[in-house]
Amino acid sequence: MENTNLLIFTSIIMGTFARIFMIRIDYRQYPSYPQSFVSHLILGFVAACLGSVVIPAFVSQDYSAVTFLALATSQFKDIRNMERQSLENLEDTELVMRGMAYIEDISKRFEARNYVAFITALFVCGISIVISNFFTLYLQIALSVVGGFCIILFLNKLMKADTIIDIAEVKEATINFKGPLMCVDDVVIMNIGHNVSKEILIEKAVAIMLYPNDVNSVATLANIGQRQAILHNLATQLGIRKDVDEPDFTPLARREPETGNIAIVVLAMNNNIDDMISATKKVPVLESSRRKPKKTS
Amino acid sequence: MPSSDIIVAVITTNKKKILFSGPPVFYAKTREEMEKTALLLSKTTMAMIHDLENECLVIVKH
Numbered sequence: 001m002e003n004t005n006l007l008i009f010t011s012i013i014m015g016t017f018a019r020i021f022m023i024r025i026d027y028r029q030y031p032s033y034p035q036s037f038v039s040h041l042i043l044g045f046v047a048a049c050l051g052s053v054v055i056p057a058f059v060s061q062d063y064s065a066v067t068f069l070a071l072a073t074s075q076f077k078d079i080r081n082m083e084r085q086s087l088e089n090l091e092d093t094e095l096v097m098r099g100m101a102y103i104e105d106i107s108k109r110f111e112a113r114n115y116v117a118f119i120t121a122l123f124v125c126g127i128s129i130v131i132s133n134f135f136t137l138y139l140q141i142a143l144s145v146v147g148g149f150c151i152i153l154f155l156n157k158l159m160k161a162d163t164i165i166d167i168a169e170v171k172e173a174t175i176n177f178k179g180p181l182m183c184v185d186d187v188v189i190m191n192i193g194h195n196v197s198k199e200i201l202i203e204k205a206v207a208i209m210l211y212p213n214d215v216n217s218v219a220t221l222a223n224i225g226q227r228q229a230i231l232h233n234l235a236t237q238l239g240i241r242k243d244v245d246e247p248d249f250t251p252l253a254r255r256e257p258e259t260g261n262i263a264i265v266v267l268a269m270n271n272n273i274d275d276m277i278s279a280t281k282k283v284p285v286l287e288s289s290r291r292k293p294k295k296t297s
Numbered sequence: 298m299p300s301s302d303i304i305v306a307v308i309t310t311n312k313k314k315i316l317f318s319g320p321p322v323f324y325a326k327t328r329e330e331m332e333k334t335a336l337l338l339s340k341t342t343m344a345m346i347h348d349l350e351n352e353c354l355v356i357v358k359h
Contacts, residue, residue: 180348193346193354194336247345247359 015048015121101225239269
């Protein structure tokens, strides 16, 4: 019994570690340190606890433990809802919105990360019980911890989202005006009627063009949510210049219908084109915008 | 995608260009006056100026 407790304890630690490993505090400032950080850590710990007791319960022929799995799924669904609600509430305070697709993507990712904590704990406990007849207790723990690290790395690789660099080529483009129409190369972006705004845009705005790699990428980039996610990330990383009463300087992305290329204009605090290109390349491809028309039989 | 774009006002230097209008129409004598009125209106309503290139500017709230 004591041995089982020790194994469960190891699984909980590994499951919680899996969640810690996946918490990123970077430019997105999400989860915001330290409040969200702590709450996600605790939720990860709860997920690990749930995962670690499933197999020992089965081994002791306590089949009502299946209800634990139902509890886990509903707990993770609540995490997704919590994230969605919190980000939706913040949406009105953003000068460049995340968009519903990006919010949904972030929420799903948070839910999935808790599943990873759960599966890691389940797996670690599973390994140690399976090998319990062949090795000593400490060797069991050591091997299950190694197995736990492997599953964490594997699941992380599995869950790693594609980024824009995987589906499109990003190149610098030029801004020009045809009368009041602001164009990037030949793509019309917006009608700018105020002359001073035009001058500022010509002088300071930077533009890029995304060239999709294939038909799938064309369909993915056509999604409005994906484009909004790119704009939001650019605004976050380059520093947005506009204020609420300056809609002329809102970052915009428009599609060239013939080719599916996406033209993007941003007027940011940092107008370095290289920074803009590298920021764009790192934008994740949203799960909900991914399309694969090529796979149609 | 639902659109909530609204034309807030129209500013013109040529009254003949406007037949009927839901949003208010502001008449200006010169191009400069038209631009200034448009700018003031756009800052007041937090909307955007668009040039129709027919002596009219429209203020649209996107």
